[in-house]
Amino acid sequence: MQKVPHVVILGGGFGGLSSANELRNSLPAEKLAITLIDKKDWFMVGFAKLWIMNGTRKFEDSVGSLNNLSKKGINFVKDEVLSIDLENKTITTSTKKISYDFLIISTGSVLAPEKIPGLVENGFNLYDHNQLSEINQRLNDMESGKIAISIMGMPYKCPPAPFEASLLINSMLKKRGVRENVEIHFYSPAPTTLPAAGPQVSKQIFDLVNSEKIIFHDSCKIKSVESKKLIFENDREESFDLLLAVPPHVAPKIIYDSGLAKEPGFILINRDCKTSYDNVFAIGDVTSMVVYESMAMPKAGVFAEGEGIAVAKNIISMIQSKEEFVLYDGKGGCFIESGKDTASVIEVDMFSNPKPSTTLTEQTHENLIKKVDFEKERLSNWL
Numbered sequence: 001m002q003k004v005p006h007v008v009i010l011g012g013g014f015g016g017l018s019s020a021n022e023l024r025n026s027l028p029a030e031k032l033a034i035t036l037i038d039k040k041d042w043f044m045v046g047f048a049k050l051w052i053m054n055g056t057r058k059f060e061d062s063v064g065s066l067n068n069l070s071k072k073g074i075n076f077v078k079d080e081v082l083s084i085d086l087e088n089k090t091i092t093t094s095t096k097k098i099s100y101d102f103l104i105i106s107t108g109s110v111l112a113p114e115k116i117p118g119l120v121e122n123g124f125n126l127y128d129h130n131q132l133s134e135i136n137q138r139l140n141d142m143e144s145g146k147i148a149i150s151i152m153g154m155p156y157k158c159p160p161a162p163f164e165a166s167l168l169i170n171s172m173l174k175k176r177g178v179r180e181n182v183e184i185h186f187y188s189p190a191p192t193t194l195p196a197a198g199p200q201v202s203k204q205i206f207d208l209v210n211s212e213k214i215i216f217h218d219s220c221k222i223k224s225v226e227s228k229k230l231i232f233e234n235d236r237e238e239s240f241d242l243l244l245a246v247p248p249h250v251a252p253k254i255i256y257d258s259g260l261a262k263e264p265g266f267i268l269i270n271r272d273c274k275t276s277y278d279n280v281f282a283i284g285d286v287t288s289m290v291v292y293e294s295m296a297m298p299k300a301g302v303f304a305e306g307e308g309i310a311v312a313k314n315i316i317s318m319i320q321s322k323e324e325f326v327l328y329d330g331k332g333g334c335f336i337e338s339g340k341d342t343a344s345v346i347e348v349d350m351f352s353n354p355k356p357s358t359t360l361t362e363q364t365h366e367n368l369i370k371k372v373d374f375e376k377e378r379l380s381n382w383l
C-alpha cells in the first residue's frame, strides 16, 4: 500500500486547530495523515479567560476537548514535545518519536513571569488560567485600594486584552458600588495604548479607558516588583494593593533548542510562513512577521488562524503538485468588550497599501453577540 503524506502539527491552539481542520476538510484520511500534538487535551478561546476573571464563566464551560479530533480522522497525541529534529524530520515527545513529511509549528508563546524579579511572589499573572479564580475572588473582596494592571514585556498576546480587562474590572467594581474607593492604574512600556493599531485607534482606546477613570501610564518599563510596589527602569515607584500583570512572552524552549529562533525572540517568518527548512512552516504566536517598517504582526488568535489556513492550503497544493500558492492576507478583527454589555471591534488589514490600516467600530450589543458567536463557531467547527 502506498504511504500517504504525513503532516505533523505542534500545538492545538488557534493556529494548530485551524490548519488541522483545513487540511482534513480538503483531503480525506486515505490521502493525508494528520497528527496534532499538544501537552494538554483542551482548547480555550483566549478571551474566555476574562470572563472567568469577572466571574461570568467557569473554566469547564469554556473549553473544547482535543480528543474530539480523532472523530475527524485527525490523530491527537497528548504529550509534551521535547525536541524537533529538523534534519531527520522527527519529533520526540516524552513517550515516542514521530516522523513527518510536513511540519507545522504552532506552539504559541510561553508566559515568563519569572523574568521579572519579585513578580511571582507579589502579583498575579492575568493570562494564566490557573490564577483567574483567585483573581476573581480578590476583585470581589476588594472594598478600596489600588489595582495595577501592568504590561511587563512586548510583544504580548492580544494587545487590547489588558484594556478590556480593565474595563471589565471597572464594571465589576461599579456593580458592587465600590468603584469610587478603588483606583485602577494601567502601566505600559509602550508610548501609546496600542502602538500596532496606529495613533488614531490608540487615542480612541485611551479616551475609552480614561472616560472610566482608568489611569493610563505610558512608557513604564518594569524593572522589578516588591511587596505592594512596582519599580520601573527609571526608578519611578508606584504602589498597588492588587497587581494583575501581563508577563513577558518568550518562545517555548524546544524552539530555541532546535535553532529556529534566538532567545528571547520568535521564529522569523514572511507571509508564506516558511522556515528555512523544506516543508517546515511556523504560524501564530511562536512567530514574528514584520509587516511594515519595524512593526510586527500582533500576537492574536485571528492571525494564527489565518496563517494556519494559508499554510494548510499550500501543503495541499504541494501534495497535489499544483502551482497555486497563497500568501497570508493579514486581515482580522479583535473584540474589545466595554463592560456595559457592548463591544467594539478593532478591524485590521496588516498588508493594506501603503501601510497597515486599523479601525475601531462603534460599541454595540450586536458586537458582543458576535464575540460570543466567534467563540461558539471555533469550538464547534474545530472540535
Ligand SMILES: Cc1cc2nc3c(=O)[nH]c(=O)nc-3n(C[C@H](O)[C@H](O)[C@H](O)COP(=O)(O)OP(=O)(O)OC[C@H]3O[C@@H](n4cnc5c(N)ncnc54)[C@H](O)[C@@H]3O)c2cc1C
Pocket: 010, 011, 012, 013, 014, 015, 016, 037, 038, 039, 040, 045, 046, 047, 048, 049, 050, 079, 080, 081, 082, 106, 107, 108, 109, 127, 157, 158, 161, 252, 254, 283, 284, 285, 286, 299, 300, 301, 302, 303, 304, 333, 334, 335
Ligand atoms: C486574555 C486573552 C484574551 C485574548 N483575546 C483575543 C481576541 O479577542 N482575539 C484574538 O484573536 N486573540 C485573542 N487572544 C490571543 C490568542 O489567544 C492567542 O494569540 C492565540 O491563542 C495564539 O494561537 P497559537 O496557535 O499561536 O498558540 P496557542 O493558542 O497558545 O496554542 C499553542 C499550543 O501549543 C501547545 N504547546 C506549546 N509547547 C508545547 C510542547 N512543548 N509540547 C506540546 N504542546 C505544546 C500549548 O499547550 C498550546 O495548546 C487573547 C489571549 C488572552 C490571554
